[in-house]
Amino acid sequence: MAKLYATLWRHAEGRRAKVVLFVVLLVMAQVVRLTIPWFFGEAVNALQAQGMEGITRARNDLLLMLAAVGVAWTMHGPARIVERFTALVVRERFADALHAKALALPVRWHEQHHSGDTLHRMTRATSSLASFAQSQFIYLQNTVSVVGPIAALFLISRATGAAAMAGYAAIGYFVVRIDAFMVLLVREENRAERRYNSALVDCLGNIATVLTLRVQEPMRRMLRSRLLAVFAPLRRNIVFNEVKWGGIDLLNGGMRTGLVALYAWLDFRQRGTISVGTAVVVHQYSQQVGNVVAAMAMHWNDLVRQKTEVADVDPIFTSAERRLDTAAVPEDWREIRVEGLRFVHPGAGAGRPALDGVSIELRRGRRLALIGESGAGKTSLLRVLAGLVDAEAVSIAVDGTPHPRLKHLGATSLLLPQDPAVFESTVRENVTMGLPYTQSEIERACELAGFASVIEQLPQGFDTVISERGLNLSGGQKQRLALARGLLAAKEVGLVLLDEATSSVDASTEGEIYDRVMSAFGGACIVSSVHRLHLLRRFDTVIVMEDGRVIDSGAPDEVRQRRPELFAHAAMEVVAETRAA
Incomplete structure (x- = not known):
């Protein structure tokens, strides 16, 4: 929990006042909601004590219940909007920090970590932090909805309040102990799912090889085995989850019945009668606490998963940069x-x-x-x-x-590798990589690389969309595109490194490209x-x-x-x- 809140607070810089604002509003909204069972109990007590003469008091209490709902929503609604907008900002900043770190890591780190594994860690972590950031209303409501009703039960009867506190603390301990084991299952599931995700990325990323070699069935079997490895800890998680929910439901039911019976016995022993309205209030408050404990059990499991998945990107953040x-x-x-x-x-x-x-x-x-x-x-x-x-x-x-x-x-150098990297985007964006080059600079780089003739053949020229990994281009065309991109970026460097960057081009075109490149980079x-x-x-x-x-x-x-x-x-x-x- 502390790590999640520290990460949320760090990436909410500039909006921290709004974080405090929506927290205060959400707490106040829930405090107002706590008065609803009280007003209802007062209405029942008025009717029990005064009969029809208490109808006016009962009506006023019911109107106050309705007013409490309206007042609560005037705070809850705006607070939720601010909370969810803040979650979007936190997600964008956290994702950007991950992107910046991943792009700053040396090639050796990336060679030692499968891109599918890294992709899984990054997407899960950003999604989990965003989910945590926009779910604060749940945790705040649960906290207030536990503390408030138990405090109210203490006001009604100290013995009833003490029994409620001890009983629900025992239920909470039961939930934490069960979830401590489920944490291990979540980590095992995530590891297996990263292996599955890596295999899927390899399979689809090399689909041409898979189809050419006709190895579809072996690939399906391998993917299926990786997926079944994910299901092994998940099945155990499902069993323990149902055990947890069964135990919570039984314990909550016993607590509600026991607290009402305890209050009724104490009230009858002390006054010789039972205040039905107050007994209803005890039941509603105990039911509210029980519902919150059940909700906390459900959300605790989510919190554990979120904490685990945010922590899974620590190896990225702690690695040394290039x-x-x-x-x-x-x-x-x-x-x-x-x-x-x-x-x-x-x-x-x-x-x-x-x-x-x-x-x-x-x-x-x-x-x-x-x-x-x-x-x-x-x-x-x-x-x-x-x-x-x-x-x-x-x-x-x-x-x-x-x-x-x-x-x-x-x-001071720039390396143009043999294997061309092609992105799913337009030709222009592949060449410029989003940098503000002039059209003349782009055309010159394409001419040097022998790519100008390829562009002339494309249906939309520079605006032609290239498919993933450049599957709609030949090997030589992809090399010339990558070469044009590199030459455009290399205009200011003093050392140009070429690693067989034209190996897929025919001999005549290759010679012409080298002649143009050496002439253009005469001072390098x-x-x-x-x-x-x-x-x-x-x-x-x-x-x-x-x-x-x-x-x-x-x-x-x-x-x-x-x-x-x-x-x-x-x-x-x-x-x-x-x-x-």
Whole structure:
């Protein structure tokens, strides 16, 4: 409870006065409602004591009952509006804080946490906090509706009030003990549901592969097994829930009967008669407390779930963010030396590092090509330089000045990966990502990436909607779209990193794209991993990698002479590019 209220209060900044306002109004409304049974009992007592002569008093008491309802709603209605509006603000701010934190976490964290699991945690947490924020009227009403009636029973009869307090405290203890076990079941259910959600995201996100390989039935069986794992703790929860409700109902019934009988016996013993109206009041107050205890039992279960689900995002909030050291790399840098770079993939343990003792010299205006077999370390090197993953050890000097605390070049670089990320939105929004670029800047980036010709073929041009994961685009078209987006964002950076960003494009178009990109970014340093060796003539330096190490480097012709085996198919690629041109 304390964590929920602390989170609500923190994200209600700027509206905290309104939080206090709706709390006060809701409490006052419920206090007014507590007078309704009292007025009813007074009306019955007037008729019992005075007969028809008490009809006027009874009428006035009944009118006061009606007035209490109206007065209560003049406070309850506006308070609920303020409460629910505040809940919307809290939900938006909490969700935004989660979004900001998730987007600030390093790639390694995301690689270690399935997106389906993270999505489940975030959506459940925001929904639970919003539900808690807009349900304060329930908790306040329940609190007042327990304290008020018991206080009224004390005023009627101390013994009856004491019995009510002890009895309902025992019922509350019973509820808390049952729910303590149900908390464990809720956590187990949430874990199982996150595994199911992750599998469902994988299945639908890779639907083309599922259909192509005709593995629909195995996928259904796997999803069914994950879903059945959710039902296991849920079934036990259902059983315990019914045990709880049965016990509460029996105990409440016994309390109502016992309190009325206790009051009647005490009243008869003391006065020789029983005030029927007051006995009715005792019954109504005890019934009200019993109903509230039952409601609290139901809402306590909800509170437990809300508390658990809000706490489930703690691993997101407490994880270390990816930091960019912008001060260490000035915008006008000319040369950067990276030496002794060592990187180990997460989970690799004491195995072979992905990069071991790699050194590289970056100069503005220079073009460096990385070549090597798959797994040689090209992508890992680019990801470390871009700051997407952290090196185990590295030494970086900028313009001859060592920067021992600098671990990557993320602040001055931009990486264009091989796998294009495409969002379900228009072409324009996919290229600009919502940033305010001019139309001429957008068109220039698309021209550089060879995407302009694709846009001309689309039915609505820049306003064409791209489906989820770009399923209505070919692989080469998606790469060129992602390349246009990256080139648009890279206009101010000094280091452009290309990780086979055009691998799905034909040889001729690929060569044209590289020519345009190198011309447009003449003042930047360009480092590109290259699979098709016909591109090497466009680079100043070729760096050959093998098993995470640099085994050779130099001008393209020099490397070709020293390692002719690497260029066995390069001549054929050049011919293919020439013929396509």
